[in-house]
Amino acid sequence: MIDDIVHFFEPYIYLIVGGVKAIIIAVALTAVVPGLVWLERRLMGRFQVRLGPNRVGPFGLGQPISDSIKLLFKESIIQSSADKFLFHLAPAIVVFTAILSFAVIPITQPFEIFGQTIGPWIANIDSGILFIFAISGMGIYGKVIAGLSSNSKYSLMGGLRSSAQMISYELTLGIAALSIIVMTGSLNLVDMVKSQEAVPFILVQPLAFLLFFIAGVAETNRAPFDLPEAEQELVAGFHTEYTGMKFAMFFMGEYINMVTMSSLVTLLFLGGWNTYILPQNALTGFLAFAFKVLFLLCFFIWLRSTFPRIRYDRLMTFGWKFLLPIAIFNLLLTSALKVL
Amino acid sequence: MLEQYIGAGIMLLVATAIACGMVLLTSILGPKHQFPDKMEPFECGESQLVSPRQRFSVKFYLVAVLFVLFDIEAVFFFPWAILFQRLGVFGLVEMFLFILILGVGLAYVWIRGGLDWE
Numbered sequence: 504m505i506d507d508i509v510h511f512f513e514p515y516i517y518l519i520v521g522g523v524k525a526i527i528i529a530v531a532l533t534a535v536v537p538g539l540v541w542l543e544r545r546l547m548g549r550f551q552v553r554l555g556p557n558r559v560g561p562f563g564l565g566q567p568i569s570d571s572i573k574l575l576f577k578e579s580i581i582q583s584s585a586d587k588f589l590f591h592l593a594p595a596i597v598v599f600t601a602i603l604s605f606a607v608i609p610i611t612q613p614f615e616i617f618g619q620t621i622g623p624w625i626a627n628i629d630s631g632i633l634f635i636f637a638i639s640g641m642g643i644y645g646k647v648i649a650g651l652s653s654n655s656k657y658s659l660m661g662g663l664r665s666s667a668q669m670i671s672y673e674l675t676l677g678i679a680a681l682s683i684i685v686m687t688g689s690l691n692l693v694d695m696v697k698s699q700e701a702v703p704f705i706l707v708q709p710l711a712f713l714l715f716f717i718a719g720v721a722e723t724n725r726a727p728f729d730l731p732e733a734e735q736e737l738v739a740g741f742h743t744e745y746t747g748m749k750f751a752m753f754f755m756g757e758y759i760n761m762v763t764m765s766s767l768v769t770l771l772f773l774g775g776w777n778t779y780i781l782p783q784n785a786l787t788g789f790l791a792f793a794f795k796v797l798f799l800l801c802f803f804i805w806l807r808s809t810f811p812r813i814r815y816d817r818l819m820t821f822g823w824k825f826l827l828p829i830a831i832f833n834l835l836l837t838s839a840l841k842v843l
Numbered sequence: 844m845l846e847q848y849i850g851a852g853i854m855l856l857v858a859t860a861i862a863c864g865m866v867l868l869t870s871i872l873g874p875k876h877q878f879p880d881k882m883e884p885f886e887c888g889e890s891q892l893v894s895p896r897q898r899f900s901v902k903f904y905l906v907a908v909l910f911v912l913f914d915i916e917a918v919f920f921f922p923w924a925i926l927f928q929r930l931g932v933f934g935l936v937e938m939f940l941f942i943l944i945l946g947v948g949l950a951y952v953w954i955r956g957g958l959d960w961e
Contacts, residue, residue, distance in 0.1 A: 517846055517850075518853070521849055521850040521853045522853050525853045525854045525856075526857060529857045574869075575869060575872060576873060577869075577873050578873040578875060578876065579870050580881065580882070581882075582882050583879075583882040583883070584883075584884060594862075594865075595863055595866050598858070599862040600858075602854070602858035602861060602862070603854055603858040606850065607851070626850035626851035626854065628848060628851065633921065654894075654895060655885055655886075655891075658895075659896070659899070660899075667902075667903050667906045667907070674910065677914075681920050681921070681924050685927050688926075688927060688928045744885060747869050747873055748865055748866075748868065748869030749866065749869055752865055752866075815960065819906070819958070820958065820959070823909075823958045824953065824958055827949070828949070831945070831946065834920070835939065835942060838927060838938065841927065842932055842935045
């Protein structure tokens, strides 16, 4: 009887396992956003010598949950001159691309359960890193469409700034990642982690790590590169006209992108799930991965509270005249050293 | 390896469902009290006098064009980087020439002031 059932589902095993994994990852990503908001507010509070949220629940842990429930029940205002369809579409694109780009991230090494080897990723595709660049690059559309459809000059400026900034730093991001691809000869993220079993690439490629991380901060529109949302100039940038949950969706996208970017830095430079000191299995691998990602996320928040926002012309000059030439130089150096 | 794309396809469906679900939920759940002043775009408490859809700095256009140029060139790096270890010195020399051409392009844009943001 059970054999019959198993036999019946045999051809669909990829669909079932894939579906379960996709739902677990998507729910975890959605659930991690309120936690990150809480972490950011608490840490910012500490950095600025104040308390931060501490009233709702223990350590203020209930605060982000009550906030998200409140946002869900707020009125969704669409101002009369806005393009209604695009106005709805924009936050959906932002969240969609943020969740989808996490699909190729392996969170630990493969493990066995019920005699089946489970890969702790949703899709272990050969072009893993290209997939992430492609999908997260599409997130720009969400921001530009939000800016254009709102019919408000603050939104328009925010959308334009956002697109110009993100495409400028995408070049550096790609070329910095290329020096790692030259080292490993593969675009597959699992292969990249496997080739770091002895030494993490941060020790071999410190310059590429710095370039990639800076470009990653700019790519996720985080401070000190949060020009699209410069409150003092643009009110709130491309999401000025958004209210309620649609407003929160832009932040959801931003925080999920932060998690994806931290995971990518971990996989490319910090050795992914390699623990280096602890015994290596799926559980310690996951803990090592989660620890590294959490450390990078705290680093993001630390950057925000340390650096003032940089001026827009300096931002573009920094990207094109400083980071891009260094990234190309680093790629040349890496390939030359690799051959000789 | 191709069956791995099934997972990506499933994730695509889940992500679509979450994104559309959230937009739908917030449109259904929230209160709906509308009056003309509330439906105006934000302008520091004033009514908007002119349409925001006017000319904006041509620099944004220039950045977009430059991005397309350099990104297409950067795309050629990817297959080269994967085959790099097999190509050896030949691949290195070829790519040095390629990067030289790219560098000349960047230098030209730089000297002509295309990267200055005034």
